Amino acid sequence: MVTMEERMSTVEQEVSSIKATLEHLATKADLADVKTDIAELKASISDLKSDLTWRMFGMLVGLMVAVGSVVAVVQTVFD
Numbered sequence: 001m002v003t004m005e006e007r008m009s010t011v012e013q014e015v016s017s018i019k020a021t022l023e024h025l026a027t028k029a030d031l032a033d034v035k036t037d038i039a040e041l042k043a044s045i046s047d048l049k050s051d052l053t054w055r056m057f058g059m060l061v062g063l064m065v066a067v068g069s070v071v072a073v074v075q076t077v078f079d
Contacts, residue, residue: 026034
């Protein structure tokens with residue numbers, strides 16, 4: 001038969017185990033901070049995506065001008 005002292009000892013061990021686990025869990029404030037960080041990251045990625053799109057467009061236009069210039073020079077030389 002289990003005595004009251006043994007039961008209390010078991011309960012105390014389980015409570016201390018629960019307390020140790022609770023220290024590592026996120027709070028509502030922690031989750032709110034993560035949500036804010038994610039929103040800021042999404043905005044940053046969106047800005048970067050827009051910036052890179054315009055840079056790629058600019059490079060494409062520059063490349064087309066360069067190829068056109070080379071074609072014009074080659075035509076002038078061989079005509």
